[in-house]
Amino acid sequence: xxxxxxxxxxxxxxxxxxxxxxxxxxxxxxxxxxxxxxxxxxxxxxxxxxxxxxxxxxxxxxxxxxxxxxxxxxxxxxxxxxxxxxxxxxxxxxxxxxxxxxxxxxxxxxxxxxxxxxxxxxxxxxxxxxxxxxxxxxxxxxxxxxxxxxxxxxxxxxxxxxxxxxxxxxxxxxxxxxxxxxxxxxxxxxxxxxxxxxxxxxxxxxxxxxxxxxxxxxxxxxxxxxxxxxxxxxxxxxxxxxxxxxxxxxxxxxxxxxxxxxxxxxxxxxxxxxxxxxxxxxxxxxxxxxxxxxxxxxxxxxxxxxxxxxxxxxxxxxxxxxxxxxxxxxxxxxxxxxxxxxxxxxxxxxx
Amino acid sequence: xxxxxxxxxxxxxxxxxxxxxxxxxxxxxxxxxxxxxxxxxxxxxxxxxxxxxxxxxxxxxxxxxxxxxxxxxxxxxxxxxxxxxxxxxxxxxxxxxxxxxxxxxxxxxxxxxxxxxxxxxxxxxxxxxxxxxxxxxxxxxxxxxxxxxxxxxxxxxxxxxxxxxxxxxxxxxxxxxxxxxxxxxxxxxxxxxxxxxxxxxxxxxxxxxxxxxxxxxxxxxxxxxxxxxxxxxxxxxxxxxxxxxxxxxxxxxxxxxxxxxxxxxxxxxxxxxxxxxxxxxxxxxxxxxxxxxxxxxxxxxxxxxxxxxxxxxxxxxxxxxxxxxxxxxxxxxxxxxxxxxxxxxxxxxxx
Numbered sequence: 001x002x003x004x005x006x007x008x009x010x011x012x013x014x015x016x017x018x019x020x021x022x023x024x025x026x027x028x029x030x031x032x033x034x035x036x037x038x039x040x041x042x043x044x045x046x047x048x049x050x051x052x053x054x055x056x057x058x059x060x061x062x063x064x065x066x067x068x069x070x071x072x073x074x075x076x077x078x079x080x081x082x083x084x085x086x087x088x089x090x091x092x093x094x095x096x097x098x099x100x101x102x103x104x105x106x107x108x109x110x111x112x113x114x115x116x117x118x119x120x121x122x123x124x125x126x127x128x129x130x131x132x133x134x135x136x137x138x139x140x141x142x143x144x145x146x147x148x149x150x151x152x153x154x155x156x157x158x159x160x161x162x163x164x165x166x167x168x169x170x171x172x173x174x175x176x177x178x179x180x181x182x183x184x185x186x187x188x189x190x191x192x193x194x195x196x197x198x199x200x201x202x203x204x205x206x207x208x209x210x211x212x213x214x215x216x217x218x219x220x221x222x223x224x225x226x227x228x229x230x231x232x233x234x235x236x237x238x239x240x241x242x243x244x245x246x247x248x249x250x251x252x253x254x255x256x257x258x259x260x261x262x263x264x265x266x267x268x269x270x271x272x273x274x275x276x277x278x279x280x281x282x283x284x285x286x287x288x289x290x291x292x293x294x295x296x297x298x299x300x301x302x303x304x305x306x307x308x309x310x311x312x313x314x315x316x317x318x319x320x321x322x323x324x325x326x327x328x329x330x331x332x333x334x335x336x337x338x339x340x341x342x343x344x345x346x347x348x349x350x351x
Numbered sequence: 352x353x354x355x356x357x358x359x360x361x362x363x364x365x366x367x368x369x370x371x372x373x374x375x376x377x378x379x380x381x382x383x384x385x386x387x388x389x390x391x392x393x394x395x396x397x398x399x400x401x402x403x404x405x406x407x408x409x410x411x412x413x414x415x416x417x418x419x420x421x422x423x424x425x426x427x428x429x430x431x432x433x434x435x436x437x438x439x440x441x442x443x444x445x446x447x448x449x450x451x452x453x454x455x456x457x458x459x460x461x462x463x464x465x466x467x468x469x470x471x472x473x474x475x476x477x478x479x480x481x482x483x484x485x486x487x488x489x490x491x492x493x494x495x496x497x498x499x500x501x502x503x504x505x506x507x508x509x510x511x512x513x514x515x516x517x518x519x520x521x522x523x524x525x526x527x528x529x530x531x532x533x534x535x536x537x538x539x540x541x542x543x544x545x546x547x548x549x550x551x552x553x554x555x556x557x558x559x560x561x562x563x564x565x566x567x568x569x570x571x572x573x574x575x576x577x578x579x580x581x582x583x584x585x586x587x588x589x590x591x592x593x594x595x596x597x598x599x600x601x602x603x604x605x606x607x608x609x610x611x612x613x614x615x616x617x618x619x620x621x622x623x624x625x626x627x628x629x630x631x632x633x634x635x636x637x638x639x640x641x642x643x644x645x646x647x648x649x650x651x652x653x654x655x656x657x658x659x660x661x662x663x664x665x666x667x668x669x670x671x672x673x674x675x676x677x678x679x680x681x682x683x684x685x686x687x688x689x690x691x692x693x694x695x696x697x698x699x700x701x702x
Contacts, residue, residue: 029406032392035592041383043585045651055380234394234641234670238593241386290585290646299641299667300396306666306691314665315657316650319585340657 040242043319049331054291054319058247063255067163070132070259078138085141088329092148096140101155102176107140109147109154118152121349122185124217125156126174126205128196128323130226130256132161142195145329150342155181159201166262167271174205179214187215188350193341195323196294199225203273203301206281216282219348221341223287224294224323225301227274229257229266233296243293243321278304283311285344287337289320315340391593394670400682405642405670409598414606418514421483421610429489436492439680443499447491452506453527458491460498460505469503472700473536475568476507477525477556479547479674481577481607483512493546493574496680501693506532510552517613518622525556530565538566539701544692546674547645550576554624554652557632567633570699572692574638575645575674576652578625580608580617584647594644594672629655634662636695638688640671666691
């Protein structure tokens with residue numbers, strides 16, 4: 001069969017793309033891509049536990065309309081979180097005690113066994129939850145898991161949140177704690193970590209510490225950080241409804257961002273640290289997943305760090321939606337994610 | 352307003368997900384996720400040049416039915432590639448000469464200026480193109496760009512391909528060259544790199560070198576490697592039609608895989624190296640993009656390498672489809688991708 005011109009042109013374009021050499025001007029362009037409806041199977045390239053998480057239907061979404069509705073919602077979620085936290089405390093064999101540091105309520109999570117090499121080390125935890133969820137002890141979940149995997153002491157910050165305390169209360173509390181923990185351990189022996197909102201705050205804390213001339217931590221681990229509070233970044237669109245944890249920016253993330261910002265510009269670097277300065281950052285390990293709505297929030301920060309010459313390690317987990325290393329810590333991929341971070345801290349923290 | 356039970360439950364699920372603490376059993380599960388049709392805008396978080404590439408419509412696809420049709424298609428693509436290659440040779444100021452190494456035709460790409468630190472170093476390039484595209488000099492595109500960015504000499508392997516020479520011809524040729532280049536430079540001073548099929552072959556070469564007791568390179572850079580020739584891995588599904596370079600596994604990738612395998616099991620580790628053994632691998636830098644159909648092909652390899660304790664650096668570029676660092680080397684993100692790899696080689700190669 002001979003090639004008539006039309007078929008030949010189609011095949012040529014296909015071939016050029018496959019060979020990755022097509023010149024810029026050859027293909028027709030479009031301002032946005034229409035992607036047809038699809039059926040996405042649960043991948044068989046992850047563990048059985050992770051398959052169960054990925055198979056969960058995306059959550060239905062609705063937004064509280066008043067401060068009271070927000071509080072009721074947050075309280076209901078916290079109640080459930082506390083049940084899981086009680087079980088995690090046993091599973092990871094840690095003790096949890098309240099302690100006020102820099103006038104901010106904190107929780108000190110202490111593993112039963114701390115090896116000699118970790119005695120002078122300290123981790124500071126900033127919890128997630130869209131700046132509204134995770135008050136009090138309900139915010140300690142990730143801190144307990146990390147204490148268990150790292151065998152280091154963790155201080156989890158119970159920062160103030162909206163609706164009562166919008167920006168900058170959370171950041172002011174986090175910084176007040178940061179200023180004080182330098183008295184508990186040498187900053188060269190301290191790391192800061194957190195997921196989602198906690199990851200965004202971790203980045204914003206380092207930027208603010210730089211601006212205020214404070215010592216920096218020796219390493220940080222922002223997990224799938226909410227680095228851009230606006231719907232900016234490719235995966236907010238490409239992973240919409242593909243991510244079954246966050247599902248989409250609208251309506252809940254959008255509402256939470258507005259509640260937190262309280263009139264401040266959502267693109268202000270102090271709220272959206274992807275727009276801040278990453279020069280001089282300590283070694284950073286970032287964690288995300290291929291289905292994560294915050295994949296772009298994570299890789300954009302990774303590129304900024306690399307452009308600033310920072311040691312920055314990116315871990316992307318197959319099939320995972322937002323922070324899906326968290327809901328089932330017995331999944332091999334969850335262990336792997338926490339152990340990567342623990343090993344990273346071990347490599348970069350002083351003793 | 353009070354919460355009636357249904358609304359309350361919906362909000363709770365939403366909140367639990369946001370807080371990432373939802374227990375495994377709480378949400379209903381589904382064997383696959385239906386994602387509705389969507390309109391995905393070109394991201395404003397990438398350079399103007401990258402926006403132009405991302406805005407291109409996915410290529411129409413059609414598959415040759417005979418060996419003659421394959422050859423005509425490959426020849427047509429090669430003709431266009433050679434035009435761009437002529438211009439890249441000037442842009443990056445390199446000379447290209449033919450040389451037979453281990454009875455295999457190769458191209459030696461020499462930058463005009465090679466700094467003293469790079470005089471004893473050598474890069475080995477394995478070109479991409481789905482095991483069928485890029486014959487002869489048309490396969491040297493990436494080698495020229497890398498020589499330009501790294502200021503190192505590059506040997507690009509013109510391995511045999513189907514329809515005339517299916518597996519294992521390509522791998523046999525690549526290994527024959529690998530055995531000989533050790534006479535041109537010390538293996539501790541040599542890296543292997545390649546994109547897509549070239550990335551898959553890079554991984555398979557190291558695995559085969561291990562099995563055959565040959566020396567290993569000092570570093571490798573598989574770019575978005577075709578590590579699994581079957582449609583296995585989450586992004587084959589999640590990024591279908593989101594990726595505008597490859598678009599989908601069917602029909603062209605599937606046909607090319609079958610043509611190459613020639614009856615061999617597509618999951619054989621020698622064809623799909625993600626199933627091989629990654630212990631003892633040299634330091635590896637992997638490159639992909641958030642829209643890449645091969646995002647999972649890349650991150651699955653990254654996890655395997657990390658599980659094997661290998662130094663493995665993952666770079667994921669915002670908004671990029673498969674190997675989209677290649678079509679416009681003037682885009683800042685393209686420069687960044689090649690410079691990351693060049694710096695990685697510089698850090699890990701002996702002198």
